[in-house]
Amino acid sequence: MVSRLKDLGSQVYGDLASGKYPYVEIPSRSVSNIQYDKKLKQYVLGPERVKRNAKNTKHLRPFSQLLWIAFFSKHLMMENKTSTLRDIYYSAQAYHVDFEDQAESDEIITELESLVGSAREDLNIYPEERSAIFGNLTIEYNVPGYEGRKLDLTSHPDGVMIGPALTTSSFVKTTAERVIVIEKGALFTRFIEEKVHEKYKAVLIDTAGQAPRSTRYLIRRLRKELGLPIYIFTDADPWGMHIAMVIISGSANAAHITDLTTPDATWAGVWATDIKKYKLPSDPLTEVDIKRLYELRDDPRYTEQIWKDQIDEFLKSRRKSEQEAFARYGLTYIVDKYLPDKLRELG
């Protein structure tokens, strides 16, 4: 990544040295250029490109901002530091690079992602959200001061935080045979207490709501590098369903990045049909829920039968339910009955 940013710099210096106006060409992220790739099962960018040319005075500001972000990110990488979106906004002031607000610097960071085709995490820029992992997997750190040190991911029973150090670690060894991704911390803790990691030989991941991109990247790595099947458990509502979908097929606003998805991960529940099947306590769908379901029905990511069926069932039953609703049958029911049932059903 550092060499890619250096190339960008060399190109600009080269243009300047030979008396030319420097420019960059960036894959366009406009709606007209975002396409759904059925084979990749995710949104990707089409062939359109936008040109940022220093010759054009209107382009000068975003062009300089982009080069500064590239410069700053290169320094982060060379100094083995990480930064956040917010930090970068403030750091710009030290260099007298003007951003109107954080929205503007976030936008330019996304532009740099698009230019280099990698997620901001590869540029050492992290968001604030934290999720967690637990299970029989040993990792080896690659961050400064920890190189070569290993951690067994069962070493802390509250779960191990997924931050920059974990995201960039290498997988050393595992006895796990699957990954179970969970939307909520409460259930993650329950699964640890009930030893789901042992009983089902599973690595457990708590996304704490919508999975942060670094967590989606980690899930993809567990699939690709260790060949583990991925099962995703969410609430039975359009929002839970979409948490699973974003892990599987990504989001339109990350169409410029192609290594964040896990197309063959499985949404294992809680399905709309599970509400009836398990007689779960449920609530009526709100108007917002229903509007969201109609949106998802028209979304190209939702074309497979399983999704269509579940959307139809939601719209028919007009009910939603939460993962915790299984506690109606006792705290361990979800582990003793629902989980094995599901894993058997999904093969």
Next chain:
Amino acid sequence: MVSRLKDLGSQVYGDLASGKYPYVEIPSRSVSNIQYDKKLKQYVLGPERVKRNAKNTKHLRPFSQLLWIAFFSKHLMMENKTSTLRDIYYSAQAYHVDFEDQAESDEIITELESLVGSAREDLNIYPEERSAIFGNLTIEYNVPGYEGRKLDLTSHPDGVMIGPALTTSSFVKTTAERVIVIEKGALFTRFIEEKVHEKYKAVLIDTAGQAPRSTRYLIRRLRKELGLPIYIFTDADPWGMHIAMVIISGSANAAHITDLTTPDATWAGVWATDIKKYKLPSDPLTEVDIKRLYELRDDPRYTEQIWKDQIDEFLKSRRKSEQEAFARYGLTYIVDKYLPDKLRELG
């Protein structure tokens, strides 16, 4: 705690056996009974008590609900399980105990806290929020399956999650000389990367916003058991100030619990006066910010001079600033300059 719940049960059984209507007397949490204790530097409950008598048909519902929560919590403790507020709401349905919604079960859990005078965490009931800790401190677990196992809290450079296992662990040994509590994950990560834990011999805690009660309890333990001074760093705005205050003096709605505060912890910044002193990038206070400052000015917890002065300065300058604003002077300025300045200033 189990024996206290057993006593409660025995008392009720005793009443029933001798043909009397059982009842409980609970310290009242009504506004009229919440008093600010200047010596303890926190809100406490006064002498008023409410009686819940099975004789009164209006009391039957909350009385049964309370006993069920006590019963359920006792089972959690005896089986070494933890639960969440949400889980409990759903679990009640397994026992055909009726709660209208989670607000009602949360309220009864608070009532049980008030009755036994302990936080729900002592009843094995945890919220979902997660914060994190890092530093030269070795803990020993007390949770099942991990008894006697130790963890060095520098073992994971993303920070160690503060969940039930960490909260209930014993402190084994430390080389730390202070605790630095930080409002935001970004700065927590920065401090780890810049080795603040080594340079300043500090245990670092990320509260991730308003500190969850289990984290406040942990901070109190670090103060009481290890004698470490506590420094709290927040954003320079009324909300950051209040995050520090709740760690120091608690909140009115936890007036029924007395072991969650750390009265001699220090709010180390970012102060209103630091905005000018360090020429920090700042934003104008909003109307909501200003309204909040006037509320805090009348709050009995805010009587000491330092708080009064800072509130006055906020109202005078009408500006606020964030911890990340120091990045204006480079990512390490806050560690290299601001932090040592402050620690010197505060002695």
